[in-house]
Structure formats: C-alpha cells, structure tokens
Amino acid sequence: MIRDADRTRKKLLDAATAEFAELGIAGARVNRIAEVAGCNKAMLYAYYGSKDLLFDAVFTAHVAEFLVRVPFDATDLPGYAGRLHDYFEDNPAARRLSVWYRLERPGSAHLEAVVEVNRQRLEEVARAQEDGVLARHHPPVALLALVQAVSTSWSSMNPEFDALAPDREERRAAVVDAVRRLTAP
Template sequence: MGYDAEDTRRRIFAAAAAEFAEHGLAGARVDRIASAAKANKQAIYLYYGGKEKLFAAILRAKLEAVAVSVTIDPEAVGESAGEIFDWYHEHPELIRLLLWESLEACDAPAAEDHERRDGYRAKVHGLVDCGMARHLPEEARVPAVQDLVFTVMGLVAWNFAVPQMCRMVLDEETSEAALARRRAAVVAAARTLAADFAPSRRNAEQPGD
C-alpha cells in the first residue's frame, strides 16, 4: 500500500486538536502530536508549517464546522441557540481551543482575524437582509444584530467554559443535570432577547395596530 498523504493529514489534525485542547498552544508538543498521529514530525511541518499554523488551521476548521452545521434562524433564534448548545456539547474541544487562543494570543491578532471577521459580518448582514431588527432605523440594525448574535454566543459558550461553576450555582449533583437545565434556560433567554428582532414582528406604529 502506498503512502496516503490525506490520511496522514487527517491523523495529524485529530491528534493536534486533542493536544491543543488539552495543553494549549504553548504547552502542546509536536513530538506528542506526531506520536499520537503515528506520523513523523517532518510531516507536521510539511503539511501545516509548524505548531502555530497548525493551531490556527484547527481552530479555523472547528469554527467553520459549527458555522456550517448550525445557523441562526431569524424566525427562531431560541431554537437556533439550542442547536448551537448541542453542538458545543458534542464538540467540547472548541470552547477549550477558543479559551486557549484568548489566553495565549490575545495581544497578537491571528492572521485569520480578517477572514473570521468577514465571516461574522456576512452572517450578521444576512440576518439583517432577512428582516431582523427592521423596526429599528437602518443605521442601527447591524449593530443591534451584532450585539444579539454575540450575546447568544456568550449565553451558550459560558456553560462549557465553566462547567463546574454551572453545576455549583445551579446546585445540581452532576454536570449533565446542570447542562440540561441550562439548555432550556438558554433557549428561553435567547427567544426573549430576540423577540423584538424577528422579521415577522409587526411594527407597533403601523396603521391598524
């Protein structure tokens, strides 16, 4: 059987994702990644260009995966928040990677900053184009939807950033029980926050109301 470059890349990616989630960028070791991937260190540098670029590639891919798998429905923001919650629950490595990025790279913007920023802008403008926040003046719509999206993201992510605190504050015996409660609370909160933003909302000042 010949050398399978794509399989090697996939093994390196999976091993590196686990290593970075556990140890962060500074604490991760290329030799451990190579050993877990059953690949040599040279392959990591060949395919990804080094540890920093590998970390960035993994984070970018994870963010793209959640963006593709889950979208915000302008007519059902609460339900969308629940789907995002489920995605984070099923992929706990993402929040750990984001936290490591914040801790270790907060003073040095990543090369992907512009690409990620453009992606978020596109999502927000897409929601506005669908009619979200149309009760507001035109110049206020994009900032309002940006705030809403970021608030919903925070509502979801914080549960997975501090699971022990979540369990203790809610006084639940297990993290699973706490997360079940939190999912329902996040959906309800997102639905309430988005009530005035939905495209179907009728402007109170319209004639006939």
C-alpha cells in the same frame, strides 16, 4: 511504498486537535502530535509549516464542522442558541479549542473562515432587524455577541458552579428563553 499524504495530514490534524484542545497552543508539543499521528516531526512541518499554522488548520476545520452541526438562522436566534448550547455541552473539546483560540490568538492574523462567517451572520441579523423579526435595541454585532454569550454561559461556568446548576434540559430552556426575550421585537 507510496505514502498517503491525505491520510497523514488527517492523522496529524486529528492528533493536533486533541493536543490543542487539551493543552492550548503554548502547551501543545509538536513531538507528541507527530508521535500520536505515527509520523515524524518533519512531516508535520512539511504539511503545516509551523505549530501556529497547524493550530490555524485545526481551528479552521473546527469552524467548518461547527457550521454544519450548528446551523445559523437569524430569524430564529432562540433555536440557534439552543443548538449552540447543545453543541458545546456535547463537545467539550470544541469548547476548549474555542477558548484557547480566544486566549492565545487575540492579536494574530484573523482566520478568513471566522471573518467570513461573522460577516455573513451580521448581515443576516441586520436584515432580520430591518424586517422587524428581531429587536433593534442593540446593533447586530452586540446582539450576536450577547446571543453567543448566553448560549455558552453554562459551559463556561466555574466547575464549582456545577453543583448548583440545574440539569441540562433546564439549562437549555433558560438559554432559549433568555435569547427569545433578548431578541423579541
């Protein structure tokens, strides 16, 4: 019987995505990931090398999906902010992966996928500022950080805040309006 390596890798990646999103790197267990994927631990190590490298593969796949589903347009940062807000509202597992990445990997080697995306976006923001499309009162890196923070502000609130928060459409409208005001030239 011939093994389907690509299918096994995908099953491992899917199982690892769920495990890491729920428990982070420290809480995730290789045994559980292998069991859910229907393979043995040795296969996981053969394909990914270590739990950290498996997390890197999961997060790199997350970044690739994110880039497709949340297109970036430096000339329309309010629209981007609305899409970013929607993405994390609709995908709590993706939000948790991002939080785990920031919490558990701050001193690790930087993932090339993330470095390249940030570089491109900062260049686009700088160009839009030079063209007068975006405000220049913050450097590109600060402006992009603020846009991302505003966009994810509702999804990162304490659960107790939910009882006080407006409905989803009002939250989205507040995000888009805040980013519009922040970026208007």
